[in-house]
Amino acid sequence: MIIPTATYRLQFRNGMTFDRAAELAPYLARLGISHLYAAPIFKAEPGSTHGYDVVDNRVIDPDLGGDEGFDRMVEALRAEGIGIVLDFVPNHMSASTYNPYWRDVLEWGEASDCAQFFDIDWEAPKLLVPALGSSYGEALEAGQFRLSFDPRDGGLTFTYYELKLPLTPTSYAQVLMRADREDFAEWARRFAVATPQTSNELKLELAEAAKDEDTKQAIEMALRDVAADIEALHELHEMQVWRLTLWRAARETLTYRRFFEITDLVGIKEERPRVFEEMHERLFELIEAGKIDGLRLDHIDGLADPKAYFERLQKIVGETDPFYIVIEKILGVDEDLRADWPVAGTTGYEFIRTLAEMLTDPRGADGMTHAYNDFLQEQVDYEALILEAKRMILIRNLAGELEHLKDMAGAIAVRGLKSRDFGNDTLRRAIIELAAALPVYRTYVDVSGAQDEDRAILAAAADKAKASRQVEDEQAIDFLRRILELDLESPEDQALALEFAVRFQQTTGPVMAKALEDTAFYRYNRLIALNEVGGEPDRFGAPLEDFHSAMAQRLRRQAAGLSTTSTHDTKRGEDxxxxxxxxxxxxxxxxxxxRRWTTLNADFRTSSDDQAMPEPEVEWLFYQALAGAWPADLAWDDQAGLTALADRMAPFMLKAVREAKTYTSWTAKDAEYEAAVEAFTRAALDPARAGPFLQNFVAMCGPIFLAGAVNSLSQTAIKLTAPGVPDIYQGSELWELSLVDPDNRRPIDYDQCRALQKALCDGAPSALLADWRSGAVKMMLLHAGLKLRADAQDLFTGGAYLPLRAEGVAAANILAYARHFSGRAVVTVVPRTPLHLLSGESQPLVPWDRWGDTAVSMTPGLLGSDWHNIVTRETHGSQDHLSLGDLLRYFPVAILANFES
Known part of the structure; x- marks a missing residue:
C-alpha cells in the first residue's frame, strides 16, 4: 500500500477547476504535500457547489475541464511528484433528470433497465416526486403545469417551472391523438405499445419528423391543447409512473431511500453486482491508468453492507497490493474502526475529538457550565436533549422511513406466535426508542450475523430504551433486538430480519447525524469548540492519559488514517x-x-410577545462564534472589514437558528424571528452603532487570540507527528477561521499563500512570530514538519508511539511524546491550556522564564543522541531532562529529531 506523506484537500467548483488545480502543483510540492485529496470529479448537477450530487459516474465533469483538463492536472501533479486521493460517492446520486439512470426510471418505473440501480419501494403505487410548492390540486388549477417537446431527442416532458419530468412513452398517445392528422394517429398507436427497448428509436423518429416545421407546430399545438385542459392534463399525469406532490410530503410518504432527508439525492443499491460494476467502471479505468492513487469513500454508513463493499473494491483495485482507502466514518467515543474492514482508516473526525479533549481545560467545566446555565436561566440536560432530538428527527423528518421500518417489523412479527400480538403503535414506539438509544451511528450486522461489537451495542441500547419507559411492552424492544441480531429460527424469518436490519442501520446514521450535528450542536452551546462532527459537547476535557491511549490505539488500528483538523463539513475552522x-x-x-456585552447590545434585540429575539441561547452562541471567526488583523473600527465579517456571520446565525429548530427551521421558517436575529447580528458588527461593544470585545479577545494561536500550532505539530497521515484542508496552511459551510468553502487567495511561502525562505522564527497574524508562522511549521515526514516515512508510518512525562511547575501545561523506529526518533513537545502563561504578551510565545523548572523526562531508549529542532535549527544535547525554557525559548512548539532533516 502506498501511504501518503500528507494530503491536501481541494474543493472543486466555485471557480476551482482542473487547470487551476494544476497551477497549484509547484506550491503544494514546496509545502510538502504528497497527494492531492480531490473533491468529487464526476459529472454533477449543473451549478453544483460540492460535487456530491453526481448525475453520471461515467463522465468526468465538463464544468471542471473534462477528461482533457483532468489529464492536464494529473500531468502537472505528477511532474511535482504528487499523487491523487479521490473522493468518491458510492451511496447516492442526484435524483434529477440530468441523471440518465434516474430519467430512465422516471420514464419506465420498475420496467426500466435502470430500476435495479436505486433503492426504491416498488410496492408503492407511484414514485413520488415531492417538488411542489403547493398541493397538486392547487398547482393544477393555477395552471402551473406545462408540457414541452424536445426536438433533439423527440421526448415529451411534464414541466413545473424549471422541473422537467419525462412522460412515459406509452402516454405520448394521449397527446398525439389531439392532433387532427392521420400520421399522428399512427404515431399514437405505435407509442401506445412502446417498450423500454423500442421507445428510444420511436422518439428519434418523432424528432426526425419534427424537422418539418408543420409537424413540429402540430406537436406543440397538441401539447398546448392538453395543458389547457385540466381534466386531460390530470389524466396524463395519472398515467405516469411518478406522481408530483407537495414537497412536505417527502418526510411521510417518500418512496425511495434518500441521503439523510435530502429528497434530491437517491440511494444506490451498490450491493447488486451490475450496479457496482457500472457505477465504478470509469473509476477503475482511472486507477488502472495510474491516475488515481487512493480513495476517500463518502458516507459509507449509507451502504447496505460496507464490509462487503470494501472487500469487493479491494479485490479489484488492490488485487496484488492493498489500495489506499480511507472512509468517511464517524466513530463514537467508545467505538473503534472494525478490524476486519480492508481500509487504511477514517477521514479523521475522531482525531479532532481527541485533540479537543486534550486542549480543553477540564478544570473549567463546572465554571463554564454554571456560567452557561446562569445566562440561560435554566439547566440544560444534554443527554435528554439528544434523546428528544433523535425522537423528533425520526418522528418528523424521517417519518416515511419510520413507517417503512414499522411495516417491515410488523411483517416479521405476524409470523411468530409470541410476536403476532405486537400492534403497529407498539412496534413504532419500540423502533423510535431503540434508534434513539443507540450510542453510535449504526451497527454492521450482515448476512453472517451480528459481531460481538454489534451485540454489545444493541444490548446497551435495548436496556436504555427500556429504562426510558416510552414503550409499555418491553418485549417489543427485545423482539427488535432479536431481529437486528438475526436471532430467528427459520431461514425465511432470518432473510426478512436481514432486510429489516439493513434498512434500520441505513436509517440510524441519518437520525444520529441530523439530531446531533444538525440540531443539538446548535441547541447546546456551552462551549461550541466541542460541537464538532464526531465530537461530544458534554465531554469537557480529558486527562493526558486519555490522549496517549487514543494515539496508541490509533497506531494499532489506523496508522494510515487521515489526521484531519478541518474539512468541508466541520462546523468551524481548526483555528x-x-x-x-x-x-x-x-x-x-x-x-x-x-453579561457586559448583552447590556451594551440590548437596544439591538427585538421583543415579540415578551420574547427577546435573539434569545439568550442564541446570543451566547453569537459571541463565541464571533470570537472564533474574527480575523486576526481586524480592528474594531474597520467599517469595511466589519461589513465583510457581518456578511459571513449573518448567514451563519441564520443557519444556526434554522438547524436548532427551536423557533424557526428550514421547513417552517419564522420570518419575523429570522429578521430579528439578522438585524441583531448586523447591528452588533456596525462600528457606528456598536462601537463600545466592539472596542470592548476586541480588548477582551486579544488574549484569546494569542492563546488560540498557540493552541493552533500545538494541534498542527501533533497532526504532523502523531499516528496517521496529516490532512491539510484548503487554505488551512494559514489561519483557518471559517464558520460552517458554505463559509468554509470560500475561494482561497493562493496568491497570498504563494507570497508568504516565498517569504519563508528569508524569514526567521522570531520575525514570523512578530508577524503572527499573517499565519506564516503556521505555514513555516507545516513546511518543516512535512519535510521531516518525507525524510523519515518509515518512522511515521510504522514507528512506535511513546508517551513522555513532563515534570515541574508547569507540567500540566505540556504534552510530550516520541515516535521511534530503527534507531531514529522524533520528540514532540507542545503547550496546552496556555492562556495564563501568556498574560501580558503580544506574541503567541510563552516567555521562557515562565516555564520555571518544567522539563520533559526522556526515557533511556531516547538517550545518546543530540536533538535537532526542525523549526529553530537549534541543537540540544542528550539529557535525562529537556528544559522547557530551552526547548520553547524561540518558538511556541518543538519538534526534535535525533537525525538531520
Whole structure:
C-alpha cells in the first residue's frame, strides 16, 4: 500500500477547476504535500457547489475541464511528484433528470433497465416526486403545469417551472391523438405499445419528423391543447409512473431511500453486482491508468453492507497490493474502526475529538457550565436533549422511513406466535426508542450475523430504551433486538430480519447525524469548540492519559488514517476551535464579558410577545462564534472589514437558528424571528452603532487570540507527528477561521499563500512570530514538519508511539511524546491550556522564564543522541531532562529529531 506523506484537500467548483488545480502543483510540492485529496470529479448537477450530487459516474465533469483538463492536472501533479486521493460517492446520486439512470426510471418505473440501480419501494403505487410548492390540486388549477417537446431527442416532458419530468412513452398517445392528422394517429398507436427497448428509436423518429416545421407546430399545438385542459392534463399525469406532490410530503410518504432527508439525492443499491460494476467502471479505468492513487469513500454508513463493499473494491483495485482507502466514518467515543474492514482508516473526525479533549481545560467545566446555565436561566440536560432530538428527527423528518421500518417489523412479527400480538403503535414506539438509544451511528450486522461489537451495542441500547419507559411492552424492544441480531429460527424469518436490519442501520446514521450535528450542536452551546462532527459537547476535557491511549490505539488500528483538523463539513475552522478551547481556562471572565456585552447590545434585540429575539441561547452562541471567526488583523473600527465579517456571520446565525429548530427551521421558517436575529447580528458588527461593544470585545479577545494561536500550532505539530497521515484542508496552511459551510468553502487567495511561502525562505522564527497574524508562522511549521515526514516515512508510518512525562511547575501545561523506529526518533513537545502563561504578551510565545523548572523526562531508549529542532535549527544535547525554557525559548512548539532533516 502506498501511504501518503500528507494530503491536501481541494474543493472543486466555485471557480476551482482542473487547470487551476494544476497551477497549484509547484506550491503544494514546496509545502510538502504528497497527494492531492480531490473533491468529487464526476459529472454533477449543473451549478453544483460540492460535487456530491453526481448525475453520471461515467463522465468526468465538463464544468471542471473534462477528461482533457483532468489529464492536464494529473500531468502537472505528477511532474511535482504528487499523487491523487479521490473522493468518491458510492451511496447516492442526484435524483434529477440530468441523471440518465434516474430519467430512465422516471420514464419506465420498475420496467426500466435502470430500476435495479436505486433503492426504491416498488410496492408503492407511484414514485413520488415531492417538488411542489403547493398541493397538486392547487398547482393544477393555477395552471402551473406545462408540457414541452424536445426536438433533439423527440421526448415529451411534464414541466413545473424549471422541473422537467419525462412522460412515459406509452402516454405520448394521449397527446398525439389531439392532433387532427392521420400520421399522428399512427404515431399514437405505435407509442401506445412502446417498450423500454423500442421507445428510444420511436422518439428519434418523432424528432426526425419534427424537422418539418408543420409537424413540429402540430406537436406543440397538441401539447398546448392538453395543458389547457385540466381534466386531460390530470389524466396524463395519472398515467405516469411518478406522481408530483407537495414537497412536505417527502418526510411521510417518500418512496425511495434518500441521503439523510435530502429528497434530491437517491440511494444506490451498490450491493447488486451490475450496479457496482457500472457505477465504478470509469473509476477503475482511472486507477488502472495510474491516475488515481487512493480513495476517500463518502458516507459509507449509507451502504447496505460496507464490509462487503470494501472487500469487493479491494479485490479489484488492490488485487496484488492493498489500495489506499480511507472512509468517511464517524466513530463514537467508545467505538473503534472494525478490524476486519480492508481500509487504511477514517477521514479523521475522531482525531479532532481527541485533540479537543486534550486542549480543553477540564478544570473549567463546572465554571463554564454554571456560567452557561446562569445566562440561560435554566439547566440544560444534554443527554435528554439528544434523546428528544433523535425522537423528533425520526418522528418528523424521517417519518416515511419510520413507517417503512414499522411495516417491515410488523411483517416479521405476524409470523411468530409470541410476536403476532405486537400492534403497529407498539412496534413504532419500540423502533423510535431503540434508534434513539443507540450510542453510535449504526451497527454492521450482515448476512453472517451480528459481531460481538454489534451485540454489545444493541444490548446497551435495548436496556436504555427500556429504562426510558416510552414503550409499555418491553418485549417489543427485545423482539427488535432479536431481529437486528438475526436471532430467528427459520431461514425465511432470518432473510426478512436481514432486510429489516439493513434498512434500520441505513436509517440510524441519518437520525444520529441530523439530531446531533444538525440540531443539538446548535441547541447546546456551552462551549461550541466541542460541537464538532464526531465530537461530544458534554465531554469537557480529558486527562493526558486519555490522549496517549487514543494515539496508541490509533497506531494499532489506523496508522494510515487521515489526521484531519478541518474539512468541508466541520462546523468551524481548526483555528477558530483552537481559540475557543481557551475559553475553558477563563469561564468566569467570559461570563462577565457576555453579561457586559448583552447590556451594551440590548437596544439591538427585538421583543415579540415578551420574547427577546435573539434569545439568550442564541446570543451566547453569537459571541463565541464571533470570537472564533474574527480575523486576526481586524480592528474594531474597520467599517469595511466589519461589513465583510457581518456578511459571513449573518448567514451563519441564520443557519444556526434554522438547524436548532427551536423557533424557526428550514421547513417552517419564522420570518419575523429570522429578521430579528439578522438585524441583531448586523447591528452588533456596525462600528457606528456598536462601537463600545466592539472596542470592548476586541480588548477582551486579544488574549484569546494569542492563546488560540498557540493552541493552533500545538494541534498542527501533533497532526504532523502523531499516528496517521496529516490532512491539510484548503487554505488551512494559514489561519483557518471559517464558520460552517458554505463559509468554509470560500475561494482561497493562493496568491497570498504563494507570497508568504516565498517569504519563508528569508524569514526567521522570531520575525514570523512578530508577524503572527499573517499565519506564516503556521505555514513555516507545516513546511518543516512535512519535510521531516518525507525524510523519515518509515518512522511515521510504522514507528512506535511513546508517551513522555513532563515534570515541574508547569507540567500540566505540556504534552510530550516520541515516535521511534530503527534507531531514529522524533520528540514532540507542545503547550496546552496556555492562556495564563501568556498574560501580558503580544506574541503567541510563552516567555521562557515562565516555564520555571518544567522539563520533559526522556526515557533511556531516547538517550545518546543530540536533538535537532526542525523549526529553530537549534541543537540540544542528550539529557535525562529537556528544559522547557530551552526547548520553547524561540518558538511556541518543538519538534526534535535525533537525525538531520
Amino acid at each position: 477558530a476551535r483552537a481559540r475557543l478551547y481557551s475559553l475553558s481556562e477563563m469561564p468566569e471572565a467570559w461570563a462577565a464579558a457576555v
